[in-house]
Amino acid sequence: LYLAPEARFDHLLTLPEAADVGARVNAAMRAIEQHNAQLAGVLPKSYNLFTATLLKELLKKVSEIPASVDFDAFGRIYEYFLGEFARTEGQKGGEFYTPASIVKLLAQVIEPFHGRILDPACGSGGMFVQSARFVAEHQRNPAAELAICGVEKTDETGRLCRLNLAVHGLEGDIRHGGNVNSYYDDPHNATGQFDFVLANPPFNVNAVDKERLKEMVGPGRRFPFGLPRTDNANYLWIQLFYSALNRQGRAGFVMANSASDARASEQDLRQQLIEARAVDVMVAVGPNMFYTVTLPCTLWFLDRGKAGTPRADTVLFIDARHIYRQVDRAHRDWTPAQIGFLANLVRLYRGEAPDSTFGGEEAEAKLTEIFGTTHAYADVPGLCKAATLAEIEAQGWSLNPGRYVGVAAGEAISDEDFREQFEALNEELETLNAQARELEAIIARNVAEILEA
Known part of the structure; x- marks a missing residue:
């Protein structure tokens, strides 16, 4: 991103107490949008609703963030x-x-x-x-x-x-x-x-x-x-x-x-x-x-x-x-370990090697516990x-x-599983009943046509 001089912290921090800080911050937002097309129409411009004291304090707090902080920290x-x-x-x-x-x-x-x-x-x-x-x-x-x-x-x-x-x-x-x-x-x-x-x-x-x-x-x-x-x-x-x-x-x-x-x-x-x-x-x-x-x-x-x-x-x-x-x-x-385990389960199914980048040793240990040291899918x-x-x-x-x-050996079916199965069977029954009604209507029409002939 390019920041025009009037949109930089060192400029905004040195504004005099009498300055309309809200208007200046709004102007900074417009300057950022002007020089960075990907942000056009994106940035808020309602800082005039805040007091100058609050804005100055906020600017000061943000400026205290060390320059060494990873850029990704702002994204987080x-x-x-x-x-x-x-x-x-x-x-x-x-x-x-x-x-x-x-x-x-x-x-x-x-x-x-x-x-x-x-x-x-x-x-x-x-x-x-x-x-x-x-x-x-x-x-x-x-x-x-x-x-x-x-x-x-x-x-x-x-x-x-x-x-x-x-x-x-x-x-x-x-x-x-x-x-x-x-x-x-x-x-x-x-x-x-x-x-x-x-x-x-x-x-x-x-x-x-x-x-x-x-x-x-x-x-x-x-x-x-x-x-x-x-x-x-x-x-x-x-x-x-x-x-x-x-x-x-x-x-x-x-x-x-x-x-x-x-x-x-x-x-x-x-x-x-x-x-x-x-x-x-x-x-x-x-x-x-x-x-x-x-x-x-x-x-x-x-x-x-x-x-x-x-x-x-x-x-x-x-x-x-x-x-x-x-x-x-x-x-x-x-957790990261749970995500890593589930993703690596998919990789085993695909015939790929596990990826330890996400989830670390805990995900690796769970994979080994279930699939053995060979990590072969089953x-x-x-x-x-x-x-x-x-x-x-x-x-x-x-x-x-x-x-x-299915369910693991020794485990009873949960209420949630039962409800899902019941709903699926009920939906199937409703579909079959609807098909039966359609067939009954077709048969009735055919019989009526035969009788009329």
Whole structure:
């Protein structure tokens, strides 16, 4: 970033007591935007609302930060305040912030070392920041390795994202505000263009105007498998993520549990996705991992490059619902060791060596405890199962990890597992009843036609 003389601390700190400090700080913000295009329209300019005494004290405190402090520290400070803001904002906070431990696991599994990365529901940009941190932890320069592209419907949140990138020393092409909407708009011409997609889209959105999407349906388009008949956008998002990937691209995203077992037209869309050999890993996540909802969710990982590998006809299911750290009464997260363990479990399944960069000795010890010193992948009841396409077909093309992983020997089925299984069976019963009613109507019409003849 370039800072004009009037925007530097040494200038602002020497302003006389009689000066309008708020106006001068606002002018400094405008000067920064003028000389740094990536920050245009991003910085706040309401410092005139604060007293001169408060602003002078704040400037003095910030100026006392040693010059030797790593630049990334400022990014971590910004992340901290974003997280605290999201926590206090409740439901609104969840619209722009995904808890860091969730995002870290997504990045660890898709391994965005180099290439173009897209988040079409980018919020405040946490997916980009954690991807950059993954690159930095492997001794590379994120700014040189990643080309960042994002879409954010809310203008204010898009500005938060651009500022988040800036304080982390990153730049990106973030389209936000106006009338941009990822369902209808494709400002990055994304189809087949990205190496990585990371996202936490809004769940179970209704009232999407499917008439506007009909020209985007078909092979090589944004919705290659078709549109769901149900008024639910989950499988619109899933197809947007899939279609944005190039032939070797990987995606990691958060999704409502219901999408893993959804019936009717959504089941058909899911079957096509599975048969395309794109679904790589599914991770069940327990409740209370998010600030805004207590419900569990599922992490989906797609890999369009796996079709030519030995795991082409399998999907790895991981039940991580019982892996967590209790932060407080209402919130959970994953420790670095837990994230490292789960990511390395995926690497074993892929036939890759474990990566000790994240999680350290504790993650390594857990991996050895379960898989032995050879670190060879094996199914573990209650934890993981590599299911074949035939097994998945037998389960009605379900991608619910609980259907495959089972429970460890000696463990009773939990209330949560029972509830999920009961809900899945009830949904299947409702679908069968609906199909039966359709068949009854067809039979009745046929009988009536015969009698009339």
